[in-house]
Amino acid sequence: MADILSTIGKRWFPGIIGLTGSGGNYAFTNYNGTTNVYGLPYNSVRFAYNNGSLQTPVLSRGGTISGVGNGGVFWNTTAPQLQTVGYYFSQPGFDPLPGDGSFSTDTTTSLGLVAGFGSSTVFAGYAKQRLLNGYTNVFSYLGQYFDKAYQIDSNGNVTTNSAGAISPYGELVANAVGPVALVTMTNWGENVHGTGVVQVVKLVLDVNHDGIMDTSVSGPDNTSASSPYVFWSDQNFDRFVLDSDDNAFYDDDVAISSPAANSLYTGKPTPDCNYQDGAGNRVIPCARDLQDFTRLWVCGITTNLLTNLPPGSIVSLSWGDVAYPNPGNRPLTCSLLPTRTVVSVI
Secondary structure, eight states, X not given: OXXXXXXXXXXXXXXXXXXXXXTTEEEEOOOTTOBOTTSOBEEEXXXXXXXXXXXXXXXXXXXXXXXXXXXEEEEEEOOOOEEEEEEEEEOXXXXXXXXXXXXXXXXXXXXXXXXXXXXXXXXXXXXXEEESSSSTTOEEEEEOOEEEEEEEOTTSOEEEEEOEEEOTTXXXXXXXXEEEEEEEOOOTTOOOOOEEEEEEEEEEOOTTOSSOOOOSSSSTTOOOSSSOOOOOOSOSOEEEEEETTTTEEEEXXXXXXXXXXXXXXXXXXXXXXGOBOTTSOBOOSSGGGGGGOOOOEEETOOHHHHHTSOTTOOOOOOOOOSSOSSOOOOOEEEOSSOTTOOEEEO
């Protein structure tokens, strides 16, 4: 490509204060304002040109140089001195990362970082470092490798108990529920670690029907496609009816053709899953219907986590089976959690 500046008769440089000269002769003055955009002083200029072989002479601050050919110019600054002043943790795809348009130096770690028990979730961590020898309030963000995942006790203290496996690249597979501390490796030259807190959530059922809710990673109450949770369907007709044998009332499962199968409010046969009172509220027709209900523990969700989710967040629960993954039963809405969150079991 032809030199489009050759007709002007002199070299052109970026507008850096302190470098003067032309025709191959230059001086680099000691002007105090000679800094880059971060406030780091320029120490030297390296020229690169070819006069039959590659030449790379260096012009230091306060010096002069002559006989420089046409070529490139490269600026050398004082090495930045950085101090770690904090850490930022995020979940890629949900939270902004350094370099994103929505990220700023005021962005802080979300208190709503969540991971599923036993599943793989990726997190990112950065050391926030302040520039000490340049302009004030200039920061860099150094990506971190992860070291360990530890359980956090009820007092908020990080323990030495493992909370699962985490790769250096932030892929977490948790085997403990509740708050988990993700600890980074140390940075070169600094013996400090960063700690990010993730809330691990698990849904627990009494899969083996022994009356004990086991939350362990390898316990009997973990479901899979080959080991689903089996329970009664709530589509029968449990009613409190008169037994003609002893003329006493008992809870019993009646036939759809029995008059007792009719709703007291509609007069029509109504299965337990759709039974309602006169105001349209979901109710049980009798105590026997509770055999068709099952305990579902949502472990790891705290009021602190819920209040720190992004505005408008909805936490929903769903169930299904291998052959029928999207049952059409009417949702049962739980209002025991804060009003901002709705939990539906479908």
